Amino acid sequence: MKMSGGVEWALHCCVVLTASNTPVPAAKLAELHDVSSSYLAKQLQSLARAGLIHSVQGKSGGYVLTRAPGSITLLDVVRAIDGPGPTFVCTEIRQRGPFATPADACTTPCPVARAMWAAEDAWRQALAAVTIADLARDVDANSGPEALVGIQTWLTSGAG
Amino acid sequence: MKMSGGVEWALHCCVVLTASNTPVPAAKLAELHDVSSSYLAKQLQSLARAGLIHSVQGKSGGYVLTRAPGSITLLDVVRAIDGPGPTFVCTEIRQRGPFATPADACTTPCPVARAMWAAEDAWRQALAAVTIADLARDVDANSGPEALVGIQTWLTSGAG
DNA sequence: CTATACTCGGACAGAATGAGTCCGAGTAGC
DNA sequence: GCTACTCGGACTCATTCTGTCCGAGTATAG
Numbered sequence A, B: 001m002k003m004s005g006g007v008e009w010a011l012h013c014c015v016v017l018t019a020s021n022t023p024v025p026a027a028k029l030a031e032l033h034d035v036s037s038s039y040l041a042k043q044l045q046s047l048a049r050a051g052l053i054h055s056v057q058g059k060s061g062g063y064v065l066t067r068a069p070g071s072i073t074l075l076d077v078v079r080a081i082d083g084p085g086p087t088f089v090c091t092e093i094r095q096r097g098p099f100a101t102p103a104d105a106c107t108t109p110c111p112v113a114r115a116m117w118a119a120e121d122a123w124r125q126a127l128a129a130v131t132i133a134d135l136a137r138d139v140d141a142n143s144g145p146e147a148l149v150g151i152q153t154w155l156t157s158g159a160g
Numbered sequence C: 001c002t003a004t005a006c007t008c009g010g011a012c013a014g015a016a017t018g019a020g021t022c023c024g025a026g027t028a029g030c
Numbered sequence D: 001g002c003t004a005c006t007c008g009g010a011c012t013c014a015t016t017c018t019g020t021c022c023g024a025g026t027a028t029a030g
Helices: A006-015 A028-032 A037-049 A072-082 A110-128 A133-141 A145-156 B006-017 B026-033 B037-049 B075-080 B112-126 B133-141 B145-156
Strands: A053-056 A062-065 B053-056 B062-065
Touching: A006 A028, A006 A037, A006 A062, A006 A072, A006 A133, A028 A037, A028 A145, A037 A053, A037 A062, A037 A072, A037 B075, A053 B006, A053 B026, A053 B053, A053 B075, A072 A133, A072 B112, A110 B006, A110 B026, A110 B133, A133 A145, A133 B112, B006 B037, B006 B062, B006 B112, B006 B133, B026 B062, B026 B145, B037 B053, B037 B075, B053 B075, B062 B133, B075 B112, B075 B145, B133 B145
Parallel strands: none
Antiparallel strands: A053 A062, B053 B062
16 A cells, blocks of 8 residues: 555645745746656646645646645645545455345444544544644754745746 | 555454464355455465464465464554555655755655654554454454354355 | 737546466375 | 375456646736
């Protein structure tokens, strides 16, 4: 089980978008991270479809965060990119084979699925406890506050 | 992100193996669950490689649990089938592009990766808190104690 | 008002991983 | 010593993920 690499890109993009009030084109985000701009566009589209970022078309268009960074959780981003479905899917094995449990006895989920889903809930809860604002603060603390302002000026300027 | 379906099969097989002291062939486990015996064999091989079950060859061979069901956790099974690596992989995006963080400044992991891995740890911790014995107990409570003993007699008898 | 240049958006191939199958090596029993 | 049954690894196919492309739409500049 491997998570889509696009999640990492999307998270970094959200952190960067924190530093800009004006729309940022996908091409600029791609160049900043040195990744394929075509593929990054796909991830940004997923974020836009999930309502996390808003797309502005036209000459000076791009992407902007729709909400405050403090109200966007990592779970929101992961669900947008990686899909909302559960990682563990129960195929109701207990209802198959010679010792199949009758369907009307399956009012509660399979114990195996219950345990797996409980673990997933713990994972989602941990993701929901961290916001993009938290990440931006940590990046500030690690790279120094001058990093994000430097990126901000580079984003708004026409340099490339 | 979708977990390998083999995890579900492996967990159910471990629960079933709880009910038998003698080796159970892969073909029998496959018939009991009505799944492909060839593919189930692959999952059982993974469990054997991880040391969770022991394979006995020969005419009356099969698989047996190596440890007590109470000392085999769901995390053990998931790691055996789905691989031990982290689901989120950090490609060190921060060290790329025009604003790359210098490598000697990257003593601590990227804040993004830290948050994602913390969530994974919560997930693993929840998985490690549940054992195969717990699952077997729950199955007993759900399907009634007669179910597992019925399966036990079916496994040991030559029926098929 | 028109033309333009720049943006996003969805439709289109290639690569990697997982699902499923098969046959050969080895061992316990007769 | 032979047979029959078991596991083990090598092989093929499907699905998903990765990566790329071109067309639709819009704010800007003239």
